[in-house]
Amino acid sequence: MSGMSLATLLVLADGRLPSGGHAHSGGLEAQVSAGRVRDLDAVADFLRGKLATSGLVSAAFAAAACAHPSEWAALDQGLDSRTPSPALRKASRAQGRALLRAARAMWTMPLTGRDLHQPVALGVVAAAAGLGPAAAAVAAAHGTTSGAASAAVRLLGLDPYAVHGLLARLAPECDRIAADAAARADDPVDDLPAAGAPLLDIGAELHATWEVRLFAS
């Protein structure tokens, strides 16, 4: 990470970056509605589970895309095959597209597809910003938890300080997952992590059929 601008990483990982995340709950709305997540402890379990599955996969693909931005197409396909739920694919691509839009105004971006999966877009953007794979991975892992955490405040009316206490406790875990992911940034696409969370997939598919919902996913 030598020579990396920490401030640039903060700009990229800031929840206020206009990159579409505010409309998504990271799968939490479906679990809240199913009664599986009702309180802070359950949110903690949810976030830990998310970090260990989709967080790990996101971090790995962000790191790999940052190390090899020109391979965005193969990485994008690799992530597609790790995302069985069409609703989650759509949500990921919408957020990738929004991130690329924001990034074009911030850094000089290479040509890519328009709506990449969000982690792949994040890696490509991190590279364009002069950041390394470890930074891209930590931004991805952090994004996995912070988006769902802010949705938890809105959906469950939880104490925002308590939720941020939770995020602080999860930070070392984000670092660890990001370090693992960055260490594998040069692995072939097929060897990258493929951890899945079937309840997130099922929840996303059900959520997409609701007539009334607060979040897009």
Place this chain on the structure above:
Amino acid sequence: MHPENSVAGGALPHPSDGYTIPHTHGPEEVPHTHPDPGVDPHEPLTTGPRALRVGIGGPVGSGKTALVAALCRALGDELRLAVVTNDIYTTEDADFLLRNGVLPADRVRAVETGCCPHTAIRDDISANLDAVEDLEASLGPLDLVLVESGGDNLTATFSKGLIDQQIFVVDVAGGDKVPRKGGPGVTTADLLVINKTDLAPMVGADLSVMDHDAKARRGDLPTVFLSLVEDRNATPVADWIRTLVATRVPAA
């Protein structure tokens, strides 16, 4: 790549700006890419000037969707138009427009706003921009895109990154004090619409008070009174838009 055509913030380094290629990287350096300065990374814009984008904001229930429907009725035959709705929870507004047959389904897009209708039109406009671009990509060049906000409170206004002009809709049923309360919507919108004048006698709202307060708040900016049950084509608003389209200086 013509620098004068590049979008705000997206200007590329240009060979004439002293940009040097190629250069070499040390072995310790983190791998990264450099764009080819000869290649424009932006998606091609649809040919011709893009559509005029008009935002329609205002509190829930003030008549925004009814106004959009009226404008579609009034302008649908003379302008190539499309609509983006921002419902808070559902696709209610989009469904209303389709049910009432004022616009075919391919001309209406619903954006989901994740609890925060004001964020989607002001702080993070990405989903709305995607919707506008998708409409232009699938329908070809348009003259007018109406973007209806999800309806929030008196503080929610549109970002200039999303729209060219904005209309703020309040109604007399909320009481004749609303213009005096001000807020960015009432004070800064390019057009203030005070709707449901037919209800004024029933709620004891004094329209001359509203007119006076609106003028005090808005200076030279225009305000119109409207009753969409009496004027199904929103004539003063449609005329305002006609003038905008006619006098529009196309975006570069």
